[in-house]
Amino acid sequence: MASITINGKTIKVKNGTTILSAATSIGIRIPTLCFIEEINEIGFCRICVVEVEGEQDLVSSCNTEIKNGMVIETDSKKVIESRTNTLQLLAGKHRFDCWKCPKDGMCEFYDILKEYDILFEEFGPGIGRKDELIIGTGISMDQTKCILCKKCVAVCSEVVTANVLKFRDDDGMNPFVSPTIGLNFDETGCIFCGQCVKVCPTGTLFETDHIGRVNAMIRDPKKLVVVQIAPSVKTAIGEEFGYEIGTPIKEVEGKMFKALKLLGFDQITDVGWGADLTVLEEGTELINRLQNGGKLPLFTSCCPAWVRYAELYEPEYLENLSTTKSPHIAQGSLIKHYYAPKYLNKKPEEVYVVSIMPCTAKKYEIDCPGHEVDDIRDVDAVITVRELAKMIKRKGLDFKNLEDYVPESPLAKFTGAGVIFGAAGGVTEGALRTVSELLDNKPLEKLNYKFTRGSDLRDSKGVIKETTIKIGGNKLNIAVVHGGAAIKEMFKRLKTGKKKYHFIEFMECPGGCVNGGGMPLVRDLPMHEVIKKRTEALHRYDSEDLPLRKSHENPSVLKAYEEFLVKPNSEEAHKYCHTHFTQKEYRNE
Amino acid sequence: MTTESRDVNNLFEKWVLDADTKLSELDLVKNIKTYLESQHPEICGKCTPCRDGVVKIEKLLDKYIDGTATLDTLSEFEKLTYNLRASRCSVGLDIGKNLEVVLENNYNVLYKPVKEY
Numbered sequence: 001m002a003s004i005t006i007n008g009k010t011i012k013v014k015n016g017t018t019i020l021s022a023a024t025s026i027g028i029r030i031p032t033l034c035f036i037e038e039i040n041e042i043g044f045c046r047i048c049v050v051e052v053e054g055e056q057d058l059v060s061s062c063n064t065e066i067k068n069g070m071v072i073e074t075d076s077k078k079v080i081e082s083r084t085n086t087l088q089l090l091a092g093k094h095r096f097d098c099w100k101c102p103k104d105g106m107c108e109f110y111d112i113l114k115e116y117d118i119l120f121e122e123f124g125p126g127i128g129r130k131d132e133l134i135i136g137t138g139i140s141m142d143q144t145k146c147i148l149c150k151k152c153v154a155v156c157s158e159v160v161t162a163n164v165l166k167f168r169d170d171d172g173m174n175p176f177v178s179p180t181i182g183l184n185f186d187e188t189g190c191i192f193c194g195q196c197v198k199v200c201p202t203g204t205l206f207e208t209d210h211i212g213r214v215n216a217m218i219r220d221p222k223k224l225v226v227v228q229i230a231p232s233v234k235t236a237i238g239e240e241f242g243y244e245i246g247t248p249i250k251e252v253e254g255k256m257f258k259a260l261k262l263l264g265f266d267q268i269t270d271v272g273w274g275a276d277l278t279v280l281e282e283g284t285e286l287i288n289r290l291q292n293g294g295k296l297p298l299f300t301s302c303c304p305a306w307v308r309y310a311e312l313y314e315p316e317y318l319e320n321l322s323t324t325k326s327p328h329i330a331q332g333s334l335i336k337h338y339y340a341p342k343y344l345n346k347k348p349e350e351v352y353v354v355s356i357m358p359c360t361a362k363k364y365e366i367d368c369p370g371h372e373v374d375d376i377r378d379v380d381a382v383i384t385v386r387e388l389a390k391m392i393k394r395k396g397l398d399f400k401n402l403e404d405y406v407p408e409s410p411l412a413k414f415t416g417a418g419v420i421f422g423a424a425g426g427v428t429e430g431a432l433r434t435v436s437e438l439l440d441n442k443p444l445e446k447l448n449y450k451f452t453r454g455s456d457l458r459d460s461k462g463v464i465k466e467t468t469i470k471i472g473g474n475k476l477n478i479a480v481v482h483g484g485a486a487i488k489e490m491f492k493r494l495k496t497g498k499k500k501y502h503f504i505e506f507m508e509c510p511g512g513c514v515n516g517g518g519m520p521l522v523r524d525l526p527m528h529e530v531i532k533k534r535t536e537a538l539h540r541y542d543s544e545d546l547p548l549r550k551s552h553e554n555p556s557v558l559k560a561y562e563e564f565l566v567k568p569n570s571e572e573a574h575k576y577c578h579t580h581f582t583q584k585e586y587r588n589e
Numbered sequence: 590m591t592t593e594s595r596d597v598n599n600l601f602e603k604w605v606l607d608a609d610t611k612l613s614e615l616d617l618v619k620n621i622k623t624y625l626e627s628q629h630p631e632i633c634g635k636c637t638p639c640r641d642g643v644v645k646i647e648k649l650l651d652k653y654i655d656g657t658a659t660l661d662t663l664s665e666f667e668k669l670t671y672n673l674r675a676s677r678c679s680v681g682l683d684i685g686k687n688l689e690v691v692l693e694n695n696y697n698v699l700y701k702p703v704k705e706y
Contacts, residue, residue, distance in 0.1 A: 085672040089641040175634035
């Protein structure tokens with residue numbers, strides 16, 4: 001223990017803590033721009049500087065460990081002046097077109113400038129360090145707004161482990177952050193998970209805009225626009241309209257559907273339905289591979305970022321991937337080829353499908369080869385939760401006072417297994433509920449597979465959870481892997497070949513879709529807390545509010561099989577609900 | 590440290606440490622600028638006060654050379670110099686300390702062109 005004095009208050013803290021965490025523990029806020037706990041503690045931005053008695057220079061509080069007897073001032077004149085000056089320097093190289101900034105009011109940099117009343121005395125607001133716009137199908141980068149905090153670089157290398165974004169300081173006076181110089185994101189090893197978009201304190205990194213596309217679709221009178229909404233979106237859409245994180249889903253669900261109706265979508269469906277279908281397809285695939293000696297372990301293929309990771313970095317494992325399309329693509333293809341012709345009297349080419357997703361990689365996924373049937377793309381546009389909130393606000397809807405609405409479409413009926421897809425471990429849990437009942441031929445007693453759950457600090461970097469389950473006389477080794485670092489670790493284990501796995505669920509974002517790159521931004525809570533709250537909301541919805549919790553009990557999915565797909569993994573199912581994967585080239589330099 | 594920058598550093602220390610520099614204001618400003626430019630290869634670009642501050646200081650010195658310096662220029666120069674104390678490594682800190690000595694010893698020289706405005 002060490003005793004230190006912060007702003008005249010003497011406290012005792014553990015050895016090894018930083019000044020920043022010591023100050024936070026007694027409620028003194030020190031502003032930061034480049035700090036992420038445990039991931040980015042580099043002291044680049046120099047906003048968090050404090051004055052330490054006896055030291056000539058100001059020290060950065062985020063990466064300076066406390067020493068016994070330290071006397072620290074966090075708001076002396078020297079400190080405030082230094083912060084103001086540093087902010088002025090940063091602002092001098094940042095383009096201020098805030099009204100059209102994709103950050104949309106959640107800009108940390110803007111807020112801190114406001115807090116310190118930054119004036120421009122000698123130099124006006126800047127025009128940006130570099131004026132390059134790097135595009136990509138999932139995420140894009142506008143370098144005029146970069147303030148070189150290096151958060152995205154840290155997340156890309158530590159959390160995602162893709163090492164695409166790099167800090168390029170060959171010329172120390174004009175450094176910049178970019179993927180491989182001269183290439184757009186699609187040509188690099190970027191997997192479009194969007195974690196960098198979430199940590200960016202300015203609008204430098206942003207999801208590629210699809211709002212314009214969707215608005216054009218809605219205005220087109222000849223076409224029928226069908227919207228499908230992912231289960232994890234419901235845990236977070238309320239946050240954009242003043243609800244707390246982890247608000248029970250039933251409170252916002254009805255309002256959200258009403259808002260979609262008012263936005264002008266013709267039909268509202270729920271990806272929970274597609275998830276149920278995926279469980280049946282993937283579960284049957286697992287059973288087939290177990291009984292007929294197919295390639296094991298079976299990898300899930302619901303997460304497009306993870307699929308791209310496998311295609312880029314682990315091509316020798318592509319055969320292990322389940323060929324089932326991800327839920328929203330499978331549902332999109334069925335909306336166009338089964339639901340619209342049969343129930344709405346529309347031809348597939350007269351239908352637009354828009355997915356509302358917590359994910360930026362889904363924007364990339366819809367353009368992938370293999371996600372089309374008879375030359376018609378399965379899904380036409382993907383908007384993130386933030387974009388949906390923007391559309392609702394722009395439409396002028398008072399979200400909190402909307403009345404509840406229940407969509408009539410049969411494709412909006414889902415079970416609990418489909419809902420928990422949104423959280424890490426959910427795919428496994430949903431699949432196990434179905435597979436064990438199909439193999440054991442008796443109703444399942446315990447529906448909650450506890451091993452898939454739980455959240456702690458490690459979750460913000462990724463975790464591996466594994467267990468052995470006895471199903472139908474087989475002992476199955478099952479693993480749940482989420483977070484890029486964990487995926488890398490899992491492949492190390494797979495390559496040593498010590499343990500034989502049967503089923504592995506991979507999710508690129510730590511915590512699964514609830515922590516996806518398209519989710520609303522949360523600034524005052526650490527990542528693992530957010531994951532925990534949103535996951536709890538999903539699980540509570542599954543266990544308390546839904547009568548059906550197993551995918552193979554979903555009546556409308558069964559009806560679709562009866563009327564169209566015959567049975568899981570049939571020829572028709574392969575045509576509409578399965579895809580293929582190919583190795584992809586990339587350059588990471 | 591490159592040989593060139595070491596030479597300039599020595600030169601700088603020579604006339605900076607001497608409080609009664611007989612340099613004219615233009616020469617002083619030009620000397621400071623040469624010194625700052627010689628430090629460019631050392632700057633790593635990682636922290637804001639040093640990376641962006643040095644460039645701004647050079648722009649301010651350009652105003653002296655152009656003869657357009659005002660009182661604001663001088664106060665901005667002072668602020669940026671003291672802000673270098675918040676740098677991450679000794680490159681920025683050293684530049685800051687050297688410039689502080691300049692301000693201490695030659696404030697009147699830097700103030701002279703300002704008075705005319």
